[in-house]
Amino acid sequence: MSDTPAEMIRFHDVVKRFDDDVVLDGLDFAVSAGEFVTLIGPSGCGKTTILRLLMTLEQVSDGRIYVGGECLSHMTQRGRELPADEKHQRRLRKRIGMVFQQFNLFPNMRVRQNITEAPIRSLGLSRDEADRRADELLEMVGLADKADARPSQLSGGQQQRVAIARALAMRPDVLLLDEVxxxxxxxxxxxxxxxxxxxxxxxxxxxxxxxxxxxFAKNVSDRVMMLDGGTVIEDGRPEKIFSAPEHERTREFLHAVLERS
Incomplete structure (x- = not known):
């Protein structure tokens, strides 16, 4: 019996076009269950598009995306494979949480309600159970005393902590982080x-x-993937990528980024 973790995310020959602009070009990679993988690369290389495809905010132009062994991008109906409909994608999307650059909290709701709204509506949790889950998460992110505050009363860092708690409240298998x-x-x-x-x-x-x-990428990641031109050009342990990258483009990118920091 293998001890190798199952694949949680798989991109297979994924192409994403916006009109004539090819943003992802035959992208192939997998992320194992429980793994922390960081995507790096220059602006416009397709990093955020990968996250948006997983959240079904965009749809693939070609290729297949799998989450937990199930195809997210396509479904089988009467023996035929078709692009996935909203119902199919919504079911799989429940396994995925995302924390965005902007906090996107509901300004008219208090902090606890920002966290409980989705579990009640999407998971069918009772108000009491959702409140308990929210309070546990607020304790985890160090904001137990802010449950009844409005987002406008919080600092940016506190708002982002609430956004993280909100994503975790859905008990996701996968958490996507976009320049948080x-x-x-x-x-x-x-x-x-x-x-x-x-x-x-x-x-x-x-x-x-x-x-x-x-x-952060160096200290937390199990793997780092360098993207350029819509494809992965280098993939490895962070100590390898940051100390001895094999690809010249990776060396150029890291030199430019680390010079600015």
Whole structure:
């Protein structure tokens, strides 16, 4: 019996076009269950598009995407494979959470309600159960005393912590992180990254992360994938990617990013 973790995410020969612009070009990669994988690369290389495809905010132009062994992008109906409909994708999307660059909290709701709304509506949790889950998560992210606050009463770092708690409230198998510190003041970044590192270390959630925080990528990731031109040009352990990258484009990118930091 194999001890190799099952694949949680699989992109198979995925192409994504916007009109004549090919953003992803025959993309192939897999992420194992419980793995933390970080995507790096220059702007426009397709990193955020990968996350948007997994969230079904965009649809593939060609190829297949699988989540937990099930095809997200296509479904079989009467023996024929067809592009997945909204019902099929919504069912699989429940396994995926996402934390965006912008916090996207509902300004008219208090913090606890921001966290409980989706589990009640999508998972059918009772109000009491959703409240208990929200309070546990607020304790985890260090905001137990802010349950009744409005988002406008919180700092940017606190709002991002609420957004993380909201994603975790859905008990996702996969958590997507899209530049989650880019909207934060520099002094707030370390706290949010430390929280994510702790969550990664203490749960079996599978992470797929887009970030320009190279130290975070180096310290937390199991693997780092370098993208350029819509495809993965280098994939390996962070110590290998950051200390001895094989591809010249990776060396150029890391030199430019680390020079700015």
């Amino acid at each position: 510190t880019s909207a934060l003041d520099p002094e707030l970044v370390a706290g949010v990254l430390a929280l994510l590192k702790d969550i990664a270390a203490t749960t079996d959630i599978t992470f797929l992360c887009v970030t320009h925080e190279m130290n």
